[in-house]
Amino acid sequence: MSHKIATIIKREYLSRVRKRSFIVMTILGPILMASLMVAPVILTQISDKTQEVGIVDDSGLFYYRFRDANNIRFTPLPSGIDQALELMRQGRFDAVLHIPEIAFESPSSLRLFSEKATNLNTKLYVENILKQEFEGLKLGAAGIDPEILRKVDTPVNIHAIRIKKDGLEQTDHPEVSMGLGFVSGILIYLFIFLFGSQVLRGVLEEKTSRIVEIIVSSVKPFQLMMGKILGVGLVGLTQFLIWIILTFAIVGTVRASMPELFHFTPDEQVFVTGSQVLNPQELQAQRDMIQQHDTQAGQIMQGLASINFPVMILSFIFFFLGGYLLYGALFAAIGSAVDSEADTQQFMLPVTIPLLFAFIMAQMVMSNPSGPVAFWLSMIPLTSPVIMMVRIPFGVPYTEVLLSAALLVAGFVFTTWLASRIYRTGILMYGKKVSYAELWKWIRHR
Amino acid sequence: MDILFRAEHITKHYSGHCALDDVSITVPRQRIFGLLGPNGAGKTTLIRIINQIIAPDEGRLFLNNKALHPSDVKKIGYLPEERGLYKKMKVGEQAIYLARLKGISAGDARRQLRGWFEKFDLMPWWNKKVEELSKGMQQKVQFIITVLHKPDLLIFDEPFSGFDPINVNLLKKELLRLRQEGATIIFSTHNMGSVEELCDDIALINKSRKVLEGNIRDIRRQYAGQIYDVELESLDTPMENLLDSRYQVISTSRNNGLVQVRVKSRERTGSNELLRQLIDQVQVIGFNEHTPSMNEIFIKHVT
Structure with a gap:
């Protein structure tokens, strides 16, 4: 029986990976991300007309x-x-x-x-x-x-030091953590939405093209649903991994081919060259400024170096998959319950609101990543994928991560169960406007 | 009689209404079995239960005298009423995919599909997307997918709806050939013409209950012996006056100077008794015992 799920996963995966839109997105994505990282550096080098x-x-x-x-x-x-x-x-x-x-x-x-x-x-x-x-x-x-x-006028730049439980000191870089957390949070949010709605459209396609009844005479509806969700999830994972690899490759190549661009030249130096005579005070002021600038740049470098990228990427993959499975099941249930894309609206709202809420709350969480709001939102499975990824760059105790992960697993097991009950009835139901009361009946039905 | 499939006391409730109420059917091996009934009678529900797409609330199913098992999907081929294919997927690839879901290896599927595709002149379309095919060609592909894994039991839900006349003939020919080769076929329809043409046995379902089942010749014979068409040279008094109260005149018409009367016998008196009453009073030119068509039997039961 399990080889049938494998057959379904394979079809769902290959049919999407071979699509032109997937290939375009997979190549354009890293170029876009890399240019976001490289462009500002290059732009500052291009001087305007005097x-x-x-x-x-x-x-x-x-x-x-x-x-x-x-x-x-x-x-x-x-x-x-x-x-x-x-x-x-x-x-x-x-x-x-x-x-x-x-x-x-x-x-x-x-x-x-x-x-x-x-x-x-x-x-x-x-x-x-x-x-x-x-x-x-x-x-x-x-x-x-x-x-x-x-x-x-003394430049002040505090080095935030966090003392860990084992007594080790570690320099904190809230700016870097914030940036990384924010980007990861957005990515999780986008990925869940992007691939969740692909599941919805896939289920709907099978229903409207009337192929679904042919398929469920060979496999269980649950197998078809899981095959689709897992297949699309693998597509998401593939895209993510290609993005990461290509982005690093492009940035690395640009850096290696044009090292002078990435050599740090503070704006203030230009100021110095313009002046003929420098009195000691002015010199001191310039030095302070440059030093301060250097330490900021250095700090970002230090900050990036202090981030544990393997842990970041692994937890991103876990929370992406967990969140995707949780929401993907719900999207599949919606797709099975309606007859056309236009009818999805009424059921989409309660599914998108928690995700949107997590996205909005991410800002608040960033300003206080260990507060109670951050804690609870990273425990509730509906919001935890986004919120936990925002928090992780700031450092989260392992026990909390594990608890959140366990709850997320429980969450998607539950939504999958719920979705499968709606799905098995919904896919065979045509021409009927379905209400929430109706869905509830399907769920309770033996 | 060699029985391939049995359904016993199948009951299925949906929230609010009963789709099947204690329905049993017996399908003999190597026969074409017609599942008849008006829309909404519960035919599709029964077919979905046989295909194990939905589970009955009560009742048992047997294939080859063994309780139906999930792995039996291999032994059943199903062409649903609501049928379609992935529009964006290539025809050959899609056929192999659906065959693999039935449990055939990719190699076997490809080999057997080639034979079928050649037979139906579909080979040039192997690498085309389904949406590029005409409706008729798509129906051929769907038919091939249904029978490819050589199932013991074939189930067609309203197979002739949506098929063009050429494909209907092709399909009928194939059904008869498949039976010849040993397959047992259940098909649901409300086209009674095709029932008389193809079916060996039928079951009639109305309002969630089975109202009639058996061999089609037996059933028609059973409903015969009630209605007679009589042709008379002339008729001066009303027909009712010539016959006793066991007979009822259904219709009287005149045509080319002759009179045609349709008479219903209330007590199955037999043709001789009717003739005896008529012969002394009028000149009988023609006499015919009317065998009801399946259509008449159908209408009689569902109205």
């Missing part, structure tokens, strides 16, 4: 403070604002900054003119410089040495 900014400084206090920076070049203009605007119209400048005499007393009189839409980076950069200058002047007016302030 913005030419003319400065008309009526106050004469600030123009020399504007040092050329990344993609922005400043040119002080001794002439009046009208001539400057004329030059801009002729195309000599992209923008003209006007600093009136009263700028210091009334900063709102500052103007940045441009012909095209104002470049946001330029505006932010100019604002930042002027802010610093105004602050410095004000501090001076109040009798405070700006250098003192600079010394006071």
Whole structure:
């Protein structure tokens, strides 16, 4: 009898894996994911066209403070604002900054003119410089040495250390855990939905094409249902594994072929090259900034290194399969109970709501991954696949993971039982609008 | 009589209504057995029970004098009323798949399918998707799948509905040939013409109960001897006045100067008694004992 399930699984698997849409998705997925990882790095390397900014400084206090920076070049203009605007119209400048005499007393009189839409980076950069200058002047007016302030301004970056039960210390990287947890949670959610609805459509196809009665004269309805659910599950697993392998392969290849792209160059260094003279204070400030940046980048690296990827991938596979089996059975039951895809709506809602709820709650769980909400949602089988995957990168005690896993197994055994009772009646029922009361009768029927 | 299949006291309730009420049938070996009844009588339910797709609430089933076992699906071939194929799957691949579910190895299935496909001129379609086939060709494929594993018992639920006339003839020919080769066939229908043409035995189910079962010739003979068609040269007085109260005149019509009268005998008096009463009074030209068609028997029982 079991070789019949194997035959069914094989058909369900092969018929999907050979589909063009599967092959396209399997190849496009990793390319998309890899480009999400690589593109930002490459994009920062591609410099925009340099913005030419003319400065008309009526106050004469600030123009020399504007040092050329990344993609922005400043040119002080001794002439009046009208001539400057004329030059801009002729195309000599992209923008003209006007600093009136009263700028210091009334900063709102500052103007940045441009012909095209104002470049946001330029505006932010100019604002930042002027802010610093105004602050410095004000501090001076109040009798405070700006250098003192600079010394006071200390970059703070806390290393979170978790002390494990066995007394070992481990540096925590909440940002990294958060990112990984979030991505895993979304992936589980998507996979369950994607492959769950494939089960639904498959069952519906068998019902509407009227092949189901031919098949159930050879195999038990339960075998047909399980064969389909397992076959589609294997398709999901295959896709996931190919994605993981290809994504790592693509990122690895890009990294190896263009190592200079991934060499870390902080933006602040560009600032340094633009200035001719560096006083010691400024140098110190740059150093602090670079150091801070480096440690952040280093921390992400450290964080990624501290994640136990085999455990992550294994638990992802387990919670994906568990959650998929739990929901897949329910999707199969829905497919068997209705006559067309349009009729699925009324039964879809109670199945999708817990999944959607888990997805929404994932945000809350991330901010407090060991709290009671996180704990309970990762125990309830309907939400645990998503929530547990969000929590695992933060580190979850093994006992909790095992308990959650056991409950999930119990959960899918129960939904499979429930679904098989609806399924065996539903697949042979045509042209009848089914209500919840009717489903309940099917479940109770001997 | 050699019995292939028996169903005893089958009862099946669905929530709210009774689909089968204490139904028993006996199917002799190497016969074509017609399962008759109006829509909703419970034919399909009984057929699904025989195929072990659903379980009866009560009753027992025997194949070859042994209780029906789940592994017996191999010995049964079933063409349901609601039938179809995977539209996107290739014809040959699909036929092999369905044969494998019946327990045939892929190699055997391929070999036997080749024979059938050649016989039905389907070979060029082996690698086509089912949706590219005409309805008639799909029906041929479904028929092949039903009989491929050489089952002892073949069950066809409304096989002629949806078949075009050419395929109906083909199917009839194949049914007779399969019986010749030793198969036993149950088929359900409400097309009484095909019943008279093909069936050896029938069971009639109405409103969840079996109302009639047996050899078709016996049944028709049993219902004969009640109605007579009499042709007279002329008729001056009403026919009723010529006969005693055991007879009832059903209809009188005139045609080409002759009178045709259909008479029903209430007490199975036999043809001679009727003739005796008529001969002295009118000139009898024709006399015929009417054997009812299956259609008449059917209607008599279900209305």
